[in-house]
Amino acid sequence: INVSLGPGNPELITVKSLKTLQESTSIYCPGTADKNGNFKSRSLTILQALPVDTTRIHCFPVPMSKDRTEANRMYDQIALEIQEKINKGEIVSITAEGDSGFYSSGNYLFEKLSNAGIPITTSAGIPAFIAAGALAGLHIVKQEEKLIVLPGTVSSGELQGLIEKNYVIVIMKLSQCTDEIHRFIAKNPSLHVHYFENIGATGELYCQDKEEIMTKEFPYFSLMIIKK
Ligand code: SAH
Numbered sequence: 118i119n120v121s122l123g124p125g126n127p128e129l130i131t132v133k134s135l136k137t138l139q140e141s142t143s144i145y146c147p148g149t150a151d152k153n154g155n156f157k158s159r160s161l162t163i164l165q166a167l168p169v170d171t172t173r174i175h176c177f178p179v180p181m182s183k184d185r186t187e188a189n190r191m192y193d194q195i196a197l198e199i200q201e202k203i204n205k206g207e208i209v210s211i212t213a214e215g216d217s218g219f220y221s222s223g224n225y226l227f228e229k230l231s232n233a234g235i236p237i238t239t240s241a242g243i244p245a246f247i248a249a250g251a252l253a254g255l256h257i258v259k260q261e262e263k264l265i266v267l268p269g270t271v272s273s274g275e276l277q278g279l280i281e282k283n284y285v286i287v288i289m290k291l292s293q294c295t296d297e298i299h300r301f302i303a304k305n306p307s308l309h310v311h312y313f314e315n316i317g318a319t320g321e322l323y324c325q326d327k328e329e330i331m332t333k334e335f336p337y338f339s340l341m342i343i344k345k
Contacts, residue, residue, distance in 0.1 A: 118210045119223070121213050124243060124316050125317030127166035131241065131243075133240050138164070143199075147176075147213075150178040156176055200233055217242065249311070249340060255311065286342070289340045292334075292336060308344070
């Protein structure tokens, strides 16, 4: 079962996802290993704050390189482990932070399991940019406005084209495009820029001050909502 946990605040998990976790005999939780080899995982932090049996949690580090070879090797290994458990009659959940339908690398694992004939069900979650809109009290899109969600590969020129076409823009994975974003904001002083860090988690930040945003190094858990 593909279980979305919401963006950080444990209260933002759905009742359905929580029930699924409580009924699971194994809960697989992805994370990363930092420089010192310590396991770090937003999913695990959320899980630990929820009424679930922590002895059922299995953490696994996913290598964070652009080249996905190493990551896929880890997913292959986990897929085999999960297949064995399912063959023994276990109920296995795999967690994703936010909603698992948005930029979630775990989908590689589900594809593998599905190809092996294992039925997958998915429980929806609140994506980070929806929680961001609520935190800022934004009416994210109104009337005829259109929304576009972009990853960190976006360029300043692409953003310019979209804003001129009246798109409301959500940019995720900001740490990959800091310079492009700074360039774009500098060229468009009248824009409304809503910047967020660590929504619903330790270090939560909401900022609209462009001068401050312009000097920031964006961390991994940051996103932006930009409106004309
Ligand atoms: N599935 C997630 C997104 C995973 S991709 C979702 O639905 O939100 C990771 C990117 O999501 C980060 O680079 C950041 O842009 C955004 N993100 C996820 N959680 C966040 C949080 N709590 N605060 C700020 N940004 C977050």
